Amino acid sequence: MTEMLHRDAVNVLTNWSNADDTQLDLRRAYLEFLSDHPDGVVRECRVGHITASALVMDESATSVLLTLHPKVGRWLQLGGHLELSDASVRAAALREAVEESGLPESVMSISASPLCLDRHPVPCGPGPMSEHLDVQFLVTVPRVLPPVRSDESDDLRWFLLDELPGGLDESVLRLIRAAQLTAGQTTGEEL
Numbered sequence: 001m002t003e004m005l006h007r008d009a010v011n012v013l014t015n016w017s018n019a020d021d022t023q024l025d026l027r028r029a030y031l032e033f034l035s036d037h038p039d040g041v042v043r044e045c046r047v048g049h050i051t052a053s054a055l056v057m058d059e060s061a062t063s064v065l066l067t068l069h070p071k072v073g074r075w076l077q078l079g080g081h082l083e084l085s086d087a088s089v090r091a092a093a094l095r096e097a098v099e100e101s102g103l104p105e106s107v108m109s110i111s112a113s114p115l116c117l118d119r120h121p122v123p124c125g126p127g128p129m130s131e132h133l134d135v136q137f138l139v140t141v142p143r144v145l146p147p148v149r150s151d152e153s154d155d156l157r158w159f160l161l162d163e164l165p166g167g168l169d170e171s172v173l174r175l176i177r178a179a180q181l182t183a184g185q186t187t188g189e190e191l
Contacts, residue, residue: 053079102148
């Protein structure tokens with residue numbers, strides 16, 4: 001199963017393009033990482049591993065669902081580690097969105113390809129720092145629906161795009177801007 005996820009991750013990244021040179025540099029770095037690490041899709045790869053996340057947004061592109069991450073203490077998109085039962089990186093992002101939002105998969109629509117990539121150091125288990133090579137997708141739901149907070153979150157709530165919590169990480173803001181562009185929405189103000 002690791003080989004299948006690895007093959008899928010390479011395929012997704014090879015076929016993904018982005019207008020941002022920084023994102024394209026990350027794509028190249030991810031592909032080099034995967035070339036050097038056949039186990040780079042599972043958390044047991046201690047130097048780092050591919051993760052999958054999803055920004056959940058309502059179809060009107062006016063609100064996003066964010067989780068207050070217990071380890072980081074910041075508002076983030078939903079996401080996490082790939083599991084061997086995941087059919088693909090995209091499927092992992094959708095699974096994480098369902099698990100962490102409590103919303104049914106039947107109301108979710110996930111983007112065909114990633115919106116962004118984000119590479120960041122994390123204390124992921126025992127030993128030295130690891131890295132998450134996050135592949136970020138957009139999940140839309142028809143309207144703002146009541147979420148159900150999981151044990152993996154200190155808080156979970158919808159935010160209007162013009163009322164986002166302070167101190168959001170630049171990677172989350174980048175993901176929200178990319179989602180707005182994908183949804184064909186711009187607020188006139190840069191986040």
